[in-house]
Amino acid sequence: MSVERVTRNADGLLWFKSSYSGSGGGDCVEIAADGHTVYVRDSKAAASGPVLRVNEDTWAAFVARTAAR
Known part of the structure; x- marks a missing residue:
């Protein structure tokens, strides 16, 4: 998986979209x-939808566990 730069929104964050996220409206x-x-x-919901916030340690554990599957 790689990421591509998507946009910087009014929230001031620089958002990246997964390369696994296709342009066909899927996940x-x-x-x-x-x-x-x-x-x-x-x-798909972009700035109007909910946002999940996690600390960097939780994110790293999630990514490691997901990659191990």
């Missing part, structure tokens, strides 16, 4: 990081 995930916090959102 789309964007992430942004600010300090020790990682933000995750559904890119």
